[in-house]
Amino acid sequence: MSFSKQTLAARHAVDTDQHHGAVMPPVHLSSTFSFKKFGEKRQYDYTRSGNPTRSHTADILAKLEGGAGAVITSTGMSAVTLLVNTLKQGDLVVASHDCYGGTYRLLNFLREKGIIDCQFVDYSNEPALKEALDKKPKLCWVETPSNPLLRLIDIQSVANRCGPETKVVVDNTFLTPHGQQPLSLGADYVIHSTTKYINGHSDVVGGTVIAKDPGDYEQIAWLANCLGITGSPFDSYLTLRGIRTLELRFKEHCRNANAIAHRLRESSLVDQVYYPGFGSPREEQLAKTQHLLPGGMISFELDEACDIEQFVGQLQLFSLAESLGGVESLIAHPASMTHAAMPAEARKTAGISDRLLRLSVGIESLEDLWADLEAAFQNCLSTKPTPRLSQGF
Ligand SMILES: Cc1ncc(COP(=O)(O)O)c(C=O)c1O
Numbered sequence: 001m002s003f004s005k006q007t008l009a010a011r012h013a014v015d016t017d018q019h020h021g022a023v024m025p026p027v028h029l030s031s032t033f034s035f036k037k038f039g040e041k042r043q044y045d046y047t048r049s050g051n052p053t054r055s056h057t058a059d060i061l062a063k064l065e066g067g068a069g070a071v072i073t074s075t076g077m078s079a080v081t082l083l084v085n086t087l088k089q090g091d092l093v094v095a096s097h098d099c100y101g102g103t104y105r106l107l108n109f110l111r112e113k114g115i116i117d118c119q120f121v122d123y124s125n126e127p128a129l130k131e132a133l134d135k136k137p138k139l140c141w142v143e144t145p146s147n148p149l150l151r152l153i154d155i156q157s158v159a160n161r162c163g164p165e166t167k168v169v170v171d172n173t174f175l176t177p178h179g180q181q182p183l184s185l186g187a188d189y190v191i192h193s194t195t196k197y198i199n200g201h202s203d204v205v206g207g208t209v210i211a212k213d214p215g216d217y218e219q220i221a222w223l224a225n226c227l228g229i230t231g232s233p234f235d236s237y238l239t240l241r242g243i244r245t246l247e248l249r250f251k252e253h254c255r256n257a258n259a260i261a262h263r264l265r266e267s268s269l270v271d272q273v274y275y276p277g278f279g280s281p282r283e284e285q286l287a288k289t290q291h292l293l294p295g296g297m298i299s300f301e302l303d304e305a306c307d308i309e310q311f312v313g314q315l316q317l318f319s320l321a322e323s324l325g326g327v328e329s330l331i332a333h334p335a336s337m338t339h340a341a342m343p344a345e346a347r348k349t350a351g352i353s354d355r356l357l358r359l360s361v362g363i364e365s366l367e368d369l370w371a372d373l374e375a376a377f378q379n380c381l382s383t384k385p386t387p388r389l390s391q392g393f
Contacts, residue, residue: 005064005178006247012060012240027237028052047233049225054236058208060243061198064177065190067210069217071224072236076173076193077102078229079207083169083189084110085223087138092117094132095141098149098350100171100193101339103141120346123153133158136165142187143171144290148299148334148358149351150174150274152283155290159186167216173197173325178250179293183212189220196325197296199242200249204235249327249363253296256369257361261298263370269377271301271355297324299334299358304382308333308355311380317364317372324360329369332358 170182277287
């Protein structure tokens with residue numbers, strides 16, 4: 001029988017405990033496992049290399065993404081580190097110019113040290129992308145929707161243009177397997193910061209790399225142990241608990257965000273709203289074909305009439321914090337927070353202005369969230385109320 005993703009997640013490893021019949025799989029915190037007898041190992045021997053609780057989490061993520069296997073890492077950045085370590089000295093990585101700031105920082109650091117070569121490209125700039133892919137990179141790094149401008153990249157088209165020497169990686173943190181299925185579109189690896197929607201409760205930092213090909217999976221599983229970057233059993237347990245409700249939560253994040261994005265678009269105090277499907281006609285079409293759901297992230301440019309600090313300070317239901325994907329709503333100012341590691345010039349090229357704000361829309365009541373935003377708009381005008389206000393938000 002084949003089951004839906006929701007059923008698979010809710011039932012994963014349920015009632016598999018042979019000793020006590022525990023319905024929920026126990027957490028195996030032990031760092032080491034005894035040998036059956038001299039020279040005879042059991043399935044697990046040492047938690048850095050393998051752990052039953054971590055395996056449960058890896059197995060369900062591999063199933064949800066349609067991969068051959070998954071490695072659970074200690075953070076999203078260790079998932080990035082893991083893939084970068086599949087490279088040889090001087091290998092070229094092509095990455096989107098507006099990728100997550102931490103990914104940008106790591107790739108740039110390794111390039112400056114002469115360990116790898118790296119080229120950041122605007123994937124919507126056709127000649128630039130062609131020129132980069134013609135160099136036959138070893139990794140083609142795709143982040144779609146991008147952070148924080150939620151620009152879209154056509155995964156299938158990029159994968160089709162890469163030769164067999166190039167592994168295509170998609171950072172699927174923003175959309176989860178319920179919003180987008182990169183492996184089915186031709187990607188070789190999917191990574192996640194599981195810190196975000198996958199765990200979903202802002203109480204774990206973690207990551208995962210999921211490989212489509214069994215050989216690639218073997219390689220990354222070996223490497224993760226070698227590098228010592230596998231996730232802890234307790235974090236894996238919490239993440240597995242989060243995965244059981246991922247689809248339900250993600251649908252609610254999307255429902256709230258979609259409504260707020262449309263309302264923000266009507267506001268006279270918002271200059272531009274970035275939300276998957278809101279871009280060019282090409283992006284609108286791509287959102288329809290590539291996405292199962294649009295996601296819970298919105299970015300927008302606050303109009304000059306508003307004092308940005310005052311706006312953020314007025315909010316009660318959007319905490320000023322980095323990160324995203326938790327049940328609670330957050331607001332971030334990318335230029336001074338998530339993307340501060342990026343040089344100002346690179347931020348400018350990537351289109352990240354100082355008036356840009358990013359929302360991670362949680363699962364609170366939509367009308368409460370909207371009332372909070374409306375109140376903040378009303379109280380953030382740097383000049384005294386102008387007739388624009390009466391047009392509503
Ligand atoms: C898209 C994306 N990828 C990777 C990461 C890194 O994940 P972590 O913070 O879990 O190391 C983040 C963190 O914000 C992210 O937003």
